[in-house]
Amino acid sequence: MDLLTFRTDLDAWIETNRAQLTPVEAGEGTLAGQLAHLAIVKKLAYDADFGRYGWPERVGGLGGAPIYRALLGERLTAEGFVQPGGWSMTEVLAPTMIDFASPGLAAEVVPLLLSGAEHWCQGFSEPGTGSNLAALSCKAVQTDDGWLVNGQKVWTSHAQLSDRCVLLTRTGTRESAHRGITALFVDMDTPGITVRPIETQHGVDEFCEVFFEDVLVPDARRLGEVGGGWAVAMDLLPYERSTALWHRGAFVHRRFVDLLGDAEPDALDPRSVGEVAMKLFALRAVSRGTQYRISAGDRLGAETSVDKLLLGLTEQAVYDLVADGLADRVVAGEDPASRRWRSEFLYSRAATIYGGTSEIQRNVLARRVLGLGEES
Ligand SMILES: Cc1cc2nc3c(=O)[nH]c(=O)nc-3n(C[C@H](O)[C@H](O)[C@H](O)COP(=O)(O)OP(=O)(O)OC[C@H]3O[C@@H](n4cnc5c(N)ncnc54)[C@H](O)[C@@H]3O)c2cc1C
Known part of the structure; x- marks a missing residue:
């Protein structure tokens, strides 16, 4: 078609x-x-x-x-x-x-x-190893029956409602860093998994702590090579930093249009509105280019950090404008529409964190795209 x-x-x-x-x-x-x-x-x-x-x-x-x-x-x-x-x-x-x-x-x-x-979830981050993902320590040991997993993940979005998890585990020594990681595809109803939801400041139990205690995962559920989990992570993260943001960009754009309809005309500074509109169009242009690159079969990589950086900047700029234009409602409104604006404003603060923080995206761009120094 x-x-x-x-x-x-x-x-x-x-x-x-x-x-x-x-x-x-x-x-x-x-x-x-x-x-x-x-x-x-x-x-x-x-x-x-x-x-x-x-x-x-x-x-x-x-x-x-x-x-x-x-x-x-x-x-x-x-x-x-x-x-x-x-x-x-x-x-x-x-x-x-x-x-x-x-x-x-x-x-x-x-x-x-x-x-x-x-529904599935992504078990990468751990207490102490979010940005420094290669230092993760949730351990998997190979046995005759498969992999025995022990450890903890955190910030795992939707884990409490997920059927499966794409999980990164440590199968080599911590010193082996990138090379000692293996990816597993885990059924969330396997005995030994405990999920504890965490409520965010915007009032939604969006993500969870996930504990693994002697969780047995068949070797047939391994993704990639033993010790090849870093390649899995490097394959996945560019998608998280690009296609996911195409959808988020579309959503944020719609809410910008909603804001223009909802706010009193003199509550919004026209110059700020124009600046936010330009950010939205820049995000869309970059993100659209990425969608076409995916469609052309290009392999995505470190350059998707540009998409992620732009999303964080743009989403927060849109909701800063919401906070200006609908100040009373965002702070104290109790009708459903006001509560929604407040919730979205608070969630927008996460846009520079999830999928890798903006500082990390800048590091990636400096080192891997602009060649300004080695990874430490
Ligand atoms: C809404 C939301 C959903 C999430 N969903 C998931 C999920 O489904 N699965 C999952 O695995 N994870 C998920 N995460 C976790 C997310 O990937 C991590 O929060 C993120 O990678 C940052 O890690 P951290 O929280 O451990 O912060 P840290 O790594 O402790 O960072 C703390 C601060 O230090 C800065 N910093 C750290 N290292 C450096 C450096 N080298 N140079 C400069 N600055 C640095 C960071 O930018 C940050 O400001 C989610 C997070 C959020 C907010």
Whole structure:
């Protein structure tokens, strides 16, 4: 199907299914409600084939360039049918599963993620090793039955509602750093896993602590080589720093437009509005270029730190404008719309942290893109 036909058919499908795609208000503020609705939207899109274009046939897709996925995700997030974080988890995790899981495993599990039958999470960060990921210490020891995992992860988004986890473990010595890491695909109902949700300042139990105590993971669930987990991480992080942000950019843009409608005209400084609009367009231009590069088959790398940096700057600039233009409502409003603006303002502060902080993105760009010094 050509892109124009895809767009036209997608428009028609959205109009026909608008009622089912629209989130039920009551569940909108809770993570469980958001993910339950996400599952409904993914199933609808998958059953109508829109959720299958751009994914390889061997994992339940219909083939074609990933740009189809970008178009679908942009429409669904910009219209507010799905939250960008939940939607883009698929874009972050599925490509790496396709690249690194055995073909049989990928064929078995990726369709479950695409069709909304399952939610997955990403177990990378640990207490003390967020930015310095290569120093992670959650340990996996090989036994006759598989890998025995012991340790802890933290900030694991959606872990309490996830069926599986893409997990980085330490299988070599800590001194071996990048080379001593192995990636595993773990069922979250395996005995020995304890999940404790953490509530963020915006009032959502968005992420969790996850504890592993003698958790047995079959070797068939290994992603990539033993000791090759760093390659898995380096494959995944550029997706997290690019496709995920395409959706977030679409969402933030829509909320900027909502702000212009919601705020009293004289509450917003026209110059600030113009500056924020320019940031939004810069983000979109860079992010759009990345989407086309993915579609052309380019391998993404350190340059995606530009996308991540721009997202952090832009999202916070939009919500600084929200705080100016809707000050009373953001601070003290108790109607649902005000509570939503407040919640989004608070969450926007995380935009310079998740997926790697802005300081780390600047380090990556300085060292790996501009060649200004070695990694320490
Ligand atoms: C909303 C949200 C969702 C998340 N979801 C997940 C998830 O699903 N899975 C997951 O694994 N992780 C997740 N994370 C964790 C995220 O990846 C980490 O918070 C992030 O990488 C930073 O690590 P840290 O919190 O340990 O901070 P630290 O690494 O302790 O950093 C603290 C401060 O020091 C600065 N700093 C650290 N090292 C350097 C350096 N070398 N040079 C300059 N400055 C430096 C940092 O920029 C930061 O300002 C999530 C985080 C958030 C906020």
